Amino acid sequence: MSKATSPSKFSTTIMAAALVFSVGGTGAGFAQSMPDTENGRYVLSPVADGVLRLDTRTGAVSICTNGGAGWACYAVPDERAALDAEIGRLQADNERLKAELAAREPVVSGKIEEALPKEILPKSDSLKKPEPKVAEGERKIEIPLPSDRDMDRVFSFLERAWKRLIEMANRVQKDVSGKI
Template structure:
């Protein structure tokens, strides 16, 4: 029993077969120059995936994803996380070695110094409360800030200003209400 395939799947499989055949033919031509290890059919092992194939180079271990673009097949190497991790581990180990060397230098410098305190101090250090405020000085105690209170005349002026502002606000609200009610 046969199943129908879409033209896209058919053209993808034809392109994959063309790629495989070109790799096989190219591999035969270069077989004389490079000897293949025992048990291998060729240099590359291909595995199909949803959007193309994954190519494994059996000699170097490099992995690439190959897909059919509009212009033809293109392969892109997959980043090797192991190499990045190994490089980071190497960098951290080198940093550790530098830090150990510097720590040993600092310890040697510290040991070479003369001790500042040779014996136990008999007197206790005075206790101070850092949160407690110091006693005010006499000159600071004499300073005063005086704020003059407004006179009755100033209070009357402010009250009249507020009354006028309130009246204007009420008049404006009444005018708006008349305009709105007249147009409805």
């Protein structure tokens, strides 16, 4: 014979079974891995032809497009890797050149005290501007100021340009007032 179960015990049993089932179902849901976009691994940005995808774990960038067969992602060339490789090559080349220079014997062992004859000295160009000088002990560049002659030339140019502008404005005003 079966025993009769009271309605309160029956509903409690059903509630307990439902609770176990829901916890079990949730546990199974947590056991499955979440899609990578939900936990923040990828950052997607729309572009003209599709989507740009950044992998936040590796830093890899891909362009994803919707072709005839579906979505496909292709890695974007990494310029940083090329730059790092070039920097490494230049550093190695620099070290090699420093070692080669250190291995050479100096050509001039002492300071030359006598001056060069005038025939050998280069002729100076009167229009050539002096090159900026580097202050000793510091890495500051001293830039020479323009001469008075240069300033006079600039001011005369500006004065002529201003007079022409005023004359042109006067002509336009006369033309407009004659037509009205």
